[in-house]
Amino acid sequence: MSFDGFFTHAMVKELNDTLATGRVSKIHQPYPGELILVIRANRHNQTLLLSANPTYPRIQITDVPYRNPKTPTKYAMAMRKYLEGAILESIKQLDNDRVVELAFDTRDELGDAQNLLMYVEIMSRHSNVSLVNTATNKIIDTIKHVSGDQNRYRLLLPGATFVMPPKQENKLNPFIANQAYADLALKHTDVKELKSELQTVYQGLASDTASYLATQLIDSDNTPQTYQEFLQHFDHPTPTLTKTPDGKVSFSVFKPDTIGEQISYPTLSALLDGFYTEKSQLDRTRQVAGQLIQIISNILKKDYSKIKKLNQTMEDTKKADQFRIKGEILTTYLHKIEPGMTEITLENFYDNNSPIKITLSNQLTASQNAQKYFTRYQKLRNAVAHVEEQLALTNQEVEYLESIQSQIELASPADTEEIKLELQQQGYLRENQNKKKKARVTISKPEEYTATDGTTILVGKNNLQNERLTFKVANKDDIWLHVKDIPGSHVVIRDSNPSDETIQEAANIAAYFSKGRDSAHVPVDYLPVKRLKKPAGTNPGFVTFTGQTTLSITPDSQKVNELRTK
Template identity: 60%
Template sequence: MSFDGLFTHAMVHELSQLLTGGRIARINQPYPAEMVMVVRANRKNHPLLISANPTYPRLQITAVPYKNPAVPSNFTMTLRKYLEGALIDSISQVDNDRIVEFTFTTRDELGDTQHLKLIVEIMARHSNVSLVNQETGKIIDTIKHVGSDQNRVRLLLPGALFRMPPKQERTNPYLPNQHYPKLFSQFQGDQAGLAKALQHQYQGFGKDSAAELAAELLAADNLPTAYEGFLRHFEHPEPVLIEDQRGKQRFEAFPPLDPTGLTITHFATLSELLDGYYAAKAEHDRTKELAGQVLKVVNNELKKDKRKVKKLNQELADAESADDYRIRGELLTTYLGQLKAGMTEIELPNFYDENRLLQIQLAPELSPSKNAQRYFTRYNKLKASVAYDQEQLALANEEINYFENIVSQINIASPADVQEIRLELEQQGYLRVRRQKGKKQRKVQPAKPELFHTSDGSEVLVGKNNLQNDRLSFKLANKNDLWFHVKDIPGSHVVLRNPAPSDETILEVAQLAAYFSKGRDSDNVPVDYLPVKRLHKPNGAKPGFVTFRGQKTLSVTPKRLPN
């Protein structure tokens, strides 16, 4: 089931029972399109997640921890100003649409009572959260600003009058109506056709909801009982996570009529169900969202370095023909008397090649001696460029490896890891340091490496970015611990805290090191391992770069260990 109008109805019912009368204790915005309001109700804190993420828009109580940014957004500061300490009067749904209204009572700066609304629209890429003055109807602020150039019908900007989205000509299924018997008679026996007709007729029906109602109507002896019973499910939900035989998951407010071939997991509340369904998906999406600017910078640097490598390789190829210029210069010097002013070319015997004739181009505006000197100058320039080009080529290839490693780390990163990768790029000068006037820059410490355990209980630490890798390999690891890394491709530093492990344990850790690398999807990945004491970090080397000797190598299939 998608987060349609019916699921919204069930969620509003759950939140209303839990939060009505509660007070807003704290407001944060951990991600650009998501906010968390901590509501103190019935002597307990409830973190209310309100997401306008275009891929996973929703609202729920969440138990997933969030890391807040060092600097709060303008929208966060506005909500804190107007809503912290406010009481929730009501939580209601607009008709059976994916629009939820929170009404609040608070006091303004003068101590006068103020009534505000927080209007949440759960509509894919049009999702938004708007704080509105209930008396004037004007917008105080929105989580996404929508100007006239983006939407000519609705202006969602501070100071504008709030207007609801255009209303669709569909019936609210909770109002008295007699549409479904007529639809049933038209599509009797045709579940797909009936589902489509129900979705077109009734407000807030997603594809899955319409299909489930159609199945229940077709199987029922009494249509009104089946229809009303279906709607009552959303007043008293039985949240379930459903997985089909292909491994595809979906969430539902209640178990399906036909559970054949499905794996069903039950949850106590709708919010717990959404945490179970969205935890990994939303985490990956947030990582991509936060990593957008970082990836843009990294990809631009990669393009520049690859162009530089191409140019340097061409210059080195040209330098291989430097001797041709020297030979031409020597021939011109030897036969200088045969050259005349104004000549454009001349054929001379090449004493380096059995006196075969060699055609040499000349600059007519130059004297004979200067023509010879021109070839010597080109020869000297090419020879002198070889050492410089080789040095620059090595640096460019090193930087390409560095940035490809960053890209690999982003692919396995969590949002917190992305923040550390951004910090690293700021320290290396690739990203501008974000500073606010009058505020001291907060020092960010690298997060702890991720902890895993082998089958014999040994601890394994995995660095998820270069700052963590450096800290793990040179500060946290003991000199007799074993260090693992995939061979010749980007990957995490992995440390086994067992100086005398069994072969089985070494294999497990090597599989984990392959899993946290660019070779994750390969079947056969070589992994180097050696004691930590043999690692060395050259002076001035980039974060995450190490040298070593005396390693052993295993070829393994990537596999994750339990945490």
Template identity: 50%
Template sequence: MSFDGLFTHAMVHELNATLAGGRIMKIHQPYPNEIFLVIRANRQNYPVLLSAHPSFARAQISRIKYSNPTTAPNFAMMLRKHLEGAQLLAVEQIENDRIIKFSTTGRNELGDEEKTSLYLEMMGRHSNLFLVDEASQKIIDLIKHVPADQNRVRSLMPGGQYIMPPKQDVINPYQSLNGLANLILDYPEIPELAKQIQQHFQGFARDSALELANVLYQDGDSMQAAHAWFAHFDQPAPQLITTEKGLNYAPFDWLTLPGQRVAYSTLSEMLDSYFEEKSERDRVQQQASIVIRAVRNELKKNQTKIKKFYQELAMADNADDFKVKGELLTTYMHMVERGMTEIELPNYYDDNKPLKISLSNQIGPSQNAQKYFTRYNKLKTSIKFINEQMALAEKEVAYFENLMAQIEIASPKDIEEIRQELIQEGYMRVQTKKKQKTQVSAPEKFYATDGTLIEVGKNNLQNERLSMKTAAKSDIWLHTKNMPGSHVIIHDSDPSEATLLEGAKLAAYFSKGRDSANVPVDYLPVRRLRKPNGSKPGFVIFEGQSTVAVTPDFSLVQQLRQNKPAPQSAAKEL
């Protein structure tokens, strides 16, 4: 479903129950549109994500790791000034809209009590996060400054009065369901009823309205079914659902989303699993723009080279034509006169059929013949050089296609390692004068159903270290066949068939074949890997591999992320 007013209602209920009365200990702004508040409540630290992202705006407790910028943005500094150490009084929803209010109380620099609020408005591209003084309702600061000439309805700049977005003439369903019974009678078709529910009640996205319409038509006592349906949002049973159209989420059993379901204990945990890939891709795109541009430029440059080489080889295939023309000019030299631009001579290589030959009127007959022989010799000798250069260009294309595939599956922290690799290989310049030693992050850890540790490298530096340094020689190495992907290590010399298949599915998922139905995966012991001298990071050769075909499965990836190590696996890791 969508993160509409109804889902906001459920999330606010969860956040308030968990966080109210807690204290804001730390404030971070790792990304331009997102804030993390570390709130200490009930003897636990909760990282609370407040996102004003145009596509992924939401509020939740998020355990997804992030990296802070070296210098905190101005908005984060302002939040620290007013909120660090403050107590969170309550988390509230404004009516049934996509607006959440975080009320806080603390002390200012003079020791006086200061009450402030954070208003998170989740309105698509108009999403924003406001820090507001409760006494005056003045905007202290906001995460997106919008000049007056871009928004004439209300002030979206520091110092302006905080005014709620324009209100629609709709009913809050948690205050009243007046009119719903009449809508059911007046609109017997589900699509039309859903449309009317959206127009009549507050906080309904299209998918939520369709869901309620289906529930009402399946239950004989419609109003009782409606009250029960709304009550589910206060006691959700979160689940991710894999449908034919892809992955979706719901706060409880959702009739209009049939498919494979994975249950979660909280809405926040469910959203972490759902948004981990989507928001990570967006964050990667934000942070990796320079890296992506460098990789694309190198890829395009080498693809252009290969295209040019093919054209030159095609010309070389016609080299014999130049030789024939040179020999005909030599044979019939007496027929060629200086100043001619072309001549037609009998081709004794082709039953004396006439062959038209272009000539330069600036040189004599002998020089024209020699010119054709020169072109013939040049093309013939160039073939070896062209093939060598084409092979190099094809290796470069494979390398950069592999990097693009890695960027597709990378997390934000992986981008810096890809950047360092490009600098080491001479494709990018060092941004700072001070030379920094590359710190290679650890591969991602998964645990098979039987508890066996499986590690997945996300970039070439991780792959290199994982496969050639940290893995035991008897461990099993996996990689997609003939396509870019991650190095996967099963830390077991004799894994079960089920574990081997799970490792293969991880290799398929973290590869360019992620969206394919049948992905071949090679596997063999690490001892059979070889790294050629002078080869690029992450490049290995091998022989004697076995191959298994698998289908990537996101739900399995999530399950293996949550699995716990077996006792013997944990001991081995230590």
């Protein structure tokens, strides 16, 4: 289902139960549009994520680790000034809308009590997080500044008077007792019509939630009971992630009547972590690595065009003998060529004297026309070796850059620094010459997983990590895995004789961290590290090997997450 008003209702209840009366201990802004509040509540530190990301806006407790920037943003500094040490008194939803209000009690610089409100608006590209002084109703700061040119209804700038987003006029709050559902259900027998009417009458009802409710009401013999049971889902949720056979993934507060794999989670926040982690990480990585993605895309575009032209030249070289034959025939019959002719038909003594039409230039003599054909023949013959060499080099570059693209798709934002360093080392990026001292990038450790039997499995997330893992960290008798013939991570089992189950689990990780992660059957090679070779002059992470064993794997993200070392 969508993060609509109903889901917001359920999430606010969960947050209140977990965080109310907690104290804000730390504040970070790891990415644009996202704020992290670490709140000490019930003797536990809870990480509250407030996201105004236009694609994945939400509010939740998260267990996903974040790497904070070395220099905090101005917004993060402002939030620290006003909220560090503050008590989170309550969290509430405004009506049944996607607006959440967090009420804080704190003290100002003089030690006087101060009440602050933070509004989290979960509204796609209009999402925002605003901190407001209740005494003056003035905005202290917003995570996204919105000027009058962008929104005539209200300003979202520091110092401006805070104006609430427009309300859903003439719509009922479904959690306040009313009988509208009964009248609507009696009026309609068509699910689509009832769904449309429900959305017109009730606040915060997204299309998918409305479809579910409409179906339940029409199929029910007891409309009031069905409606109340529907509402109770949001006060007593059963967080469920559903994967349908066509590959679609959705989340809901109840177990839907849908065919597919269903995974239960203990909390709504854990459910959102399971649903959003990969999606939002990819989005953040694209933001951080935007320049790298653009540079690689431009180079690949040129390479694809170059390969097309080179292949066309290779096709033309196959016609080289035709130019030689025409040149020799013209040389033989020079006496038949008259000045000003543009074409001539002669006997082809290479093909049983069958006639052959030869194009001529009326600006050239007979001998010059023949020489022209010999020149084109020689040029094409000489081009073969050069074109073959250029094709090999260009295809090699395409394969390398496509592997970098895949790594960016699989990388965390922190991994992009190492990918950037590699591209600098390979000459695709210029190093910043303005810095007096170049920041030294330390190659991070490979990601660690633990097999069911306790064996350690290591995974490289980019070429520099792959290189270091395979040739510096791994022992010669460890088992090395990699997907067959497509870009992917190097995976090492820290055991010379792992169990079949461990090999299967490591192969699943290798398939998951590859370009084939969405495929049904991914071939994975494995062999001892000692059989790997690193050809001189090749790119980082490139290896050759023989004597491998290959098995077929269907990547399972849930199993990968279960094996991740905490």
